[in-house]
Amino acid sequence: MSLETTLTLQLPVIDFTSQDLKPGTSEWDLVRGNVRRALEDFGCFEALFDKLPVKLRKAVFDVSEELFRLPIETKERVVSEIKYKGYVGHSPTNPLYEGVGIEFADNSEKVTAFTQKLWPKGNSSFSETVLSFTEQVSELDFITRRMIMETFGLDDKYIHEHLNSTKCQNSVADGIEVKTKDDKHWIKANASQDSSFIVLAGSMLHVLLNGRVLSSVHRVMRMGTNTRYSAGLFSVPKTEELIYAPEKVVDVEHPRLFKPLDFEAYFQFTTEESGRRDSKALRTYCGL
Numbered sequence: 001m002s003l004e005t006t007l008t009l010q011l012p013v014i015d016f017t018s019q020d021l022k023p024g025t026s027e028w029d030l031v032r033g034n035v036r037r038a039l040e041d042f043g044c045f046e047a048l049f050d051k052l053p054v055k056l057r058k059a060v061f062d063v064s065e066e067l068f069r070l071p072i073e074t075k076e077r078v079v080s081e082i083k084y085k086g087y088v089g090h091s092p093t094n095p096l097y098e099g100v101g102i103e104f105a106d107n108s109e110k111v112t113a114f115t116q117k118l119w120p121k122g123n124s125s126f127s128e129t130v131l132s133f134t135e136q137v138s139e140l141d142f143i144t145r146r147m148i149m150e151t152f153g154l155d156d157k158y159i160h161e162h163l164n165s166t167k168c169q170n171s172v173a174d175g176i177e178v179k180t181k182d183d184k185h186w187i188k189a190n191a192s193q194d195s196s197f198i199v200l201a202g203s204m205l206h207v208l209l210n211g212r213v214l215s216s217v218h219r220v221m222r223m224g225t226n227t228r229y230s231a232g233l234f235s236v237p238k239t240e241e242l243i244y245a246p247e248k249v250v251d252v253e254h255p256r257l258f259k260p261l262d263f264e265a266y267f268q269f270t271t272e273e274s275g276r277r278d279s280k281a282l283r284t285y286c287g288l
Contacts, residue, residue: 009180009187012038012045016140017195023146032147036213039148043214044178044200046191047144052136054194060133061229063126068098070118075100077117083271105134105233137197137233144199145235152209153248179217189218203282204237204263210245211257215282237263261286 014034020027038045067075072090078100080086089098104110108131115127149155176198177186189198206215237243244260269285 009185011042011178011187011189011198013048013192013196014038014045015048016143017048017050021143023150028147032151035144035147036151039201039205039213041181041214042178042187043181043216044189044198044218046189047140047197047199048193048195049140049197050195051139052133052195056129056132056136057194059125059129060231063129064229064231066123066126067100067118074118078114082268102130105130106138133231134233140197140199141233141235148205148209148213152212154246175221177219177221179219181214186219202235203266204243206282207243207258207261207286208245208249210249210254212249212254257288258282259286259288 012034014031016031018027018031021031022028035045075087075089075098078086079088080101084099084101085103087098087100091097102111102114108127111127111130112122115123115130119126176189178189178200179186191198200216200218201213203215205213242260243263245256245258250256266282266285270281
């Protein structure tokens, strides 16, 4: 069956802007329930989050443009042996794409070291913008992860042990589209407001919660001829821990779906060949 992009379906929109959004309040419980339903049905949602000032949003894209305009030999100073953990670009199969992944973008020393590889004399505007962006968006990231874990009875200790490291990536892109739960359509996932972020559940959350939330299959579609920039914050598991579903999310109705897996090994598996980032890749790699 051919897949079509549909305009009739919309992603859930969840408001995180309330000043009363604190654990233990009715507002928290309401938003938490909306987050769970959205991730169960779509694997993603649009979050209204106004903690990132307009000035900082603009600065993120300004420094991204500055970076990508550097000579190719300069950008290649931050190429990583692991795909997407450094500069990626000028691929014969995807010639219009360039991306830069910065590991531990919440760590000032690592961001400064990364920056100095591109600008040996330093570039405080770039490093300060990356750190500020990461700090602000990490708040939304943590709230979302805490909410979904709480709904399945997993406590703060589990959250900190398994979901504590982050990275930031800036990349050239256009609009995100997300595949529907029945695999029949694509939904346009462009943010409807300037204060919006698209929150996408990943494969590791799918494993951690034993398939109880979707891992959103998504793609980026380029429209027109103008260059567009996107900035993303990615949460990744602690690499020294094997990823597996705890007993609280495994029962008769939800038997265990996956064997314990090493995140870095699985990540390498998905980048070795095209077609290994779809909904079947995880089952192929560690399904029971």
